[in-house]
Amino acid sequence: IKKSENPDENMAQWNQGRYYICPDQTLILHKELLDFANYFTLTEKEIYLRKLVILRFQNIVSSIWPEAIVICHGSFSQGTSLSDGDLDLTIQNIPKDQDPINLLYELHDNMKKVNFFTKSRILTTSFVPIIKCVESPFQFKLDISFNNNVAIIKIIRFKHEIEKYPALLPLLIFIKYFIDYKKLNFPYHGGINNFMLGIMILNVIQSTPEKDQLNCGLLLLRFLDIYGNKFNYFTVGITTRNGGSLYSRIKE
Numbered sequence: 741i742k743k744s745e746n747p748d749e750n751m752a753q754w755n756q757g758r759y760y761i762c763p764d765q766t767l768i769l770h771k772e773l774l775d776f777a778n779y780f781t782l783t784e785k786e787i788y789l790r791k792l793v794i795l796r797f798q799n800i801v802s803s804i805w806p807e808a809i810v811i812c813h814g815s816f817s818q819g820t821s822l823s824d825g826d827l828d829l830t831i832q833n834i835p836k837d838q839d840p841i842n843l844l845y846e847l848h849d850n851m852k853k854v855n856f857f858t859k860s861r862i863l864t865t866s867f868v869p870i871i872k873c874v875e876s877p878f879q880f881k882l883d884i885s886f887n888n889n890v891a892i893i894k895i896i897r898f899k900h901e902i903e904k905y906p907a908l909l910p911l912l913i914f915i916k917y918f919i920d921y922k923k924l925n926f927p928y929h930g931g932i933n934n935f936m937l938g939i940m941i942l943n944v945i946q947s948t949p950e951k952d953q954l955n956c957g958l959l960l961l962r963f964l965d966i967y968g969n970k971f972n973y974f975t976v977g978i979t980t981r982n983g984g985s986l987y988s989r990i991k992e
Contacts, residue, residue, distance in 0.1 A: 754779035769957030777910035780917060782821055789878055790816060790827060797829065797856070797875075797882075804850055807833045813891040814883075815934045818898050820912050822920060826881045830888035840886050844869055847884070857882075894935055901938070901980070905945045907956050912941055915963070939980055940967060946984030 754775045760768040782790075798810040814828030815821040834843055841864050848862055848871055860873035871884040885891075902909050915937060916925070924931040932940075944963045945953050952958050977989045 752776075766955055766957035766961065769960065770955050771957075773910050773914055773956040773960065776917075777913040780822060780913055781819075782823065786823060790821075790880060793827065793875055793878060793880055793882075794829065797851075797884075800851055800854060800856060801831055801847070804847065805831075805834055809833055811892055813888065813895050815916075817895050818902070818934075820909065820916065820934065820938075822913070822916060824881075824920070826883050828883045828885075828891065830885045830891055832887060834886050841869060843886065844871060847871065898935075898938060901942055905942065905953065907945055907954055907959055908938070908941055910956050911945075911959055911963070912938055914960070915941065939978055942980045943978045943984050943986075946980060 752772075755772070756775070756779075758775070760771050762768050762771075794810060794812055801808050801810055809832045811830050811832060812827065813830060815825050816827055831847075834840070844862055844864070848860065851857060851860070851871075851873070856875055857873035858876045858879070860871060863870050863872060868885050868888055871882075873882050873884070874880070875882055912934075916934065919925050919932060919937065925933070927933045927936075941959075941963060944959055944966060948959060948962060975988060975990050977987045979985055979987060
């Protein structure tokens with residue numbers, strides 16, 4: 741890696757005036773992916789502002805249900821959030837003797853009273869009923885649900901996978917950025933959510949020889965080749981358990 745004496749004005753911001761020299765082009769791509777991930781990882785200030793929003797929301801929830809606890813899940817809890825990423829929040833210990841849909845409306849009304857959001861909507865027909873809103877004043881997008889235990893389990897599992905496979909984090913940040921740029925990040929429009937993308941990347945890493953599992957450049961090219969050219973989305977499924985494997989989705 742060398743620092744350019746006359747950085748090109750068109751050079752990518754994450755390069756910070758550097759250029760890479762290596763006979764192996766996948767290693768050049770590897771280093772640039774690391775720089776990209778480092779550049780687009782949330783700053784301490786961005787993390788602090790999001791934690792302020794979560795704390796303010798916890799105060800609202802506690803004023804309604806004192807025993808309730810707000811837990812952040814999704815990309816922010818995993819350290820893979822982009823600057824425009826949503827905050828996914830689930831509330832545990834809500835009253836069990838009341839209809840969760842009614843509780844969603846009660847929560848929404850209390851948030852509205854304190855001007856917590858600038859716009860909102862309640863989705864009661866989704867698999868997990870949620871409140872989607874844009875908070876004020878920082879304009880972060882929030883998805884709020886109740887008792888989403890599966891999402892909490894995913895936090896623990898995903899953090900374990902990131903520790904086990906270090907290449908997972910920079911690859912996920914880069915591919916998430918690419919998917920967001922192409923507007924393919926909305927599952928209800930046929931896009932890919934953060935968890936599914938993580939599973940896809942993890943499967944590529946697990947199916948790569950161990951000696952190459954840290955080469956982000958090689959792994960990115962394999963990812964694009966597998967899911968762009970080879971993978972049969974209709975008949976093949978992915979599991980990352982026990983080292984990862986593919987399976988047939990067709991019932992015999």
